[in-house]
Amino acid sequence: MALTTEQPLTIDKPRSSGRPAARRSNFELYSWLFMRLSGLLLVVLVLGHLLIMNILDDGVHRINFGFVAGRWASPFWQLWDLAMLWLAEIHGTNGLRTVINDYARKDATRFWLKMLLYTSMVLILAVGTFVIFTFDPNIGD
Amino acid sequence: MTASTTSPTDQTTSGSRGTTPPVPEGAVAVTVKIRRFNPEVDPEPYWQSFEVPALPTDRVLNLLHYVKWYLDGTLTFRRSCAHGICGSDAMKINGVNRLACKVLMKDLFAGDGKQTTVTIEPIKGLPVHKDLLVDMEPFFEAFRAVKPYLIAYGNEPTRERLQSQADRARFDDTTKCILCACCTTSCPVYWTEGSYFGPAAIVNAHRFIFDSRDEGAEERLDILNDVDGVWRCRTTFNCTDACPRGIQVTKAIQEVKRALLFRRT
Numbered sequence: 500m501a502l503t504t505e506q507p508l509t510i511d512k513p514r515s516s517g518r519p520a521a522r523r524s525n526f527e528l529y530s531w532l533f534m535r536l537s538g539l540l541l542v543v544l545v546l547g548h549l550l551i552m553n554i555l556d557d558g559v560h561r562i563n564f565g566f567v568a569g570r571w572a573s574p575f576w577q578l579w580d581l582a583m584l585w586l587a588e589i590h591g592t593n594g595l596r597t598v599i600n601d602y603a604r605k606d607a608t609r610f611w612l613k614m615l616l617y618t619s620m621v622l623i624l625a626v627g628t629f630v631i632f633t634f635d636p637n638i639g640d
Numbered sequence: 641m642t643a644s645t646t647s648p649t650d651q652t653t654s655g656s657r658g659t660t661p662p663v664p665e666g667a668v669a670v671t672v673k674i675r676r677f678n679p680e681v682d683p684e685p686y687w688q689s690f691e692v693p694a695l696p697t698d699r700v701l702n703l704l705h706y707v708k709w710y711l712d713g714t715l716t717f718r719r720s721c722a723h724g725i726c727g728s729d730a731m732k733i734n735g736v737n738r739l740a741c742k743v744l745m746k747d748l749f750a751g752d753g754k755q756t757t758v759t760i761e762p763i764k765g766l767p768v769h770k771d772l773l774v775d776m777e778p779f780f781e782a783f784r785a786v787k788p789y790l791i792a793y794g795n796e797p798t799r800e801r802l803q804s805q806a807d808r809a810r811f812d813d814t815t816k817c818i819l820c821a822c823c824t825t826s827c828p829v830y831w832t833e834g835s836y837f838g839p840a841a842i843v844n845a846h847r848f849i850f851d852s853r854d855e856g857a858e859e860r861l862d863i864l865n866d867v868d869g870v871w872r873c874r875t876t877f878n879c880t881d882a883c884p885r886g887i888q889v890t891k892a893i894q895e896v897k898r899a900l901l902f903r904r905t
Contacts, residue, residue: 518785518835521862527871528900600867601832 530593537586544583568636577631584627592620656713667693668749668756672703674715675761676771685768689757696746700733700758704740704772717772724884727820731772732761737822737882763825765834779821782837786845786863791856807852814847814892816885823879823889829872836872837864839879839889846892849899861900870896 553559570576595616603609672692677685690711692703701722708715720726722741729740734748740760750756766774792801817840824830824838837845845864849857864870870893879889 517781518868521866523862523865525865527867527869528865531871531897532901597872601829601872 530596534590534593537590541583541586541590544579544586548579548583568634571631571634572636581628581631584631585624588620588624588627592616654712654714655708655710657709660710663693664695667695670694670703670745670749670756670758672707673757673759674704674707674771675759676715677762677768678714678770694745694756696744696749698745699741700738700743700745700748700760701729701740703745703758704760715772716770725818727818727884730763730820730822730825730884732759732763734759737763737826739820739822739884742884763821765825765827765831766821776821778834779824779838779840780819782824782841783819783844786837786841786860787856788841788844788848790848790851790854791859792853793855801853803852810852811847811850813887814843814850816887817843817847818885819844820884822882822884823887826878826882828876828878829874833868833872835868837868837870839873839893842870842873842893842896843887843889846896849896857899861896861903864896865900870900873897 552562571580596613599609599612599616603612669691670693672690674688674690675685676682676688690707692706692711694703701719704715704717704719708717717729717731717740719729719741721728724739724742727739730737731740732738733740733743745758748756748758760772762768762772762774766776766778768774819840821840823843824840827836827839829836830838842864845860848854849860873890873893875890875894877890879893880887880891883889
């Protein structure tokens with residue numbers, strides 16, 4: 500035997516790849532699609548919100564407890580604010596998720612940053628939704 | 641690693657091809673500023689400048705040859721065909737990814753008689769071995785992972801796999817890829833996350849996904865549908881700007897996204 504090697508020769512099979520197999524999940528597709536659709540809706544919702552709050556009539560100067568109470572007496576504005584809250588919060592969370600995916604160097608860092616992000620999202624969504632549905636205009640009485 | 645301790649010929653030059661040739665008529669002295677790194681000596685990469693005579697018809701590759709042959713033989717870079725086909729000499733020239741053999745000096749000269757400086761760096765996002773030489777393996781790993789070869793099932797036909805001109809035209813643009821890595825190493829997503837397949841791998845997947853003779857489109861679309869696939873693309877168009885073959889890289893990526901969105905549910 501002319502050929503001697505200290506360790507057995509190991510050569511990867513041609514066309515082999517160190518990557519895990521694709522997960523056959525459409526999650527990334529739906530999150531990409533959600534960003535586009537929610538973005539379009541938010542343009543209308545947020546610009547409408549800014550117009551009502553800051554420009555029409557007296558703008559910010561007429562905003563007080565009574566003004567908010569008056570708007571939230573109508574289910575339409577409740578729904579408007581609820582949609583804005585959910586879409587903006589999930590849109591922002593998904594954006595930050597991609598940023599974390601890109602920039603976190605270690606898997607553990609990535610995992611915990613995302614856990615922090617999702618916790619904050621759930622808290623804000625829960626508190627915001629709770630306020631919109633349980634708002635009591637007679638709270639001072 | 642100084643040249644002064646070696647043979648007498650090194651007293652006149654430390655290049656690899658002997659003495660400096662005569663400066664041709666019409667040549668202008670330009671500064672070539674190169675990002676140098678020798679892992680055996682240097683703790684960090686550093687900039688080194690050379691004065692090189694350049695003709696308007698010279699390519700940046702000629703200037704690198706001049707440095708290597710007549711000024712500093714330790715300068716390390718890849719080049720093979722030197723005519724924009726092999727894709728070996730991708731580097732960052734004046735801040736953008738280009739093939740050194742395709743950039744003409746007449747396009748780089750500073751106007752008004754000012755001193756011209758050409759900065760040359762290795763392409764970004766791949767580990768630097770030495771000077772302008774990078775480890776291309778992560779790039780080729782992503783290329784292999786999208787199965788860039790014909791996949792066909794069933795019995796082999798007894799003659800060629802025929803295809804209409806329109807079917808061939810469908811993926812014509814992406815057949816032009818020479819795997820130089822200009823696009824992938826211009827991608828900000830690839831810089832920060834090397835597990836992203838990158839534009840070049842997606843271009844080569846596109847070449848087979850839209851080939852009417854190929855039957856592996858579903859496999860490749862599944863691969864590119866995952867977290868490291870096409871949805872990571874932020875459409876910055878750096879890849880399209882960088883491609884020395886003029887491939888509409890971002891468009892190809894968008895076409896794969898569209899195939900994922902509408903062809904399958």
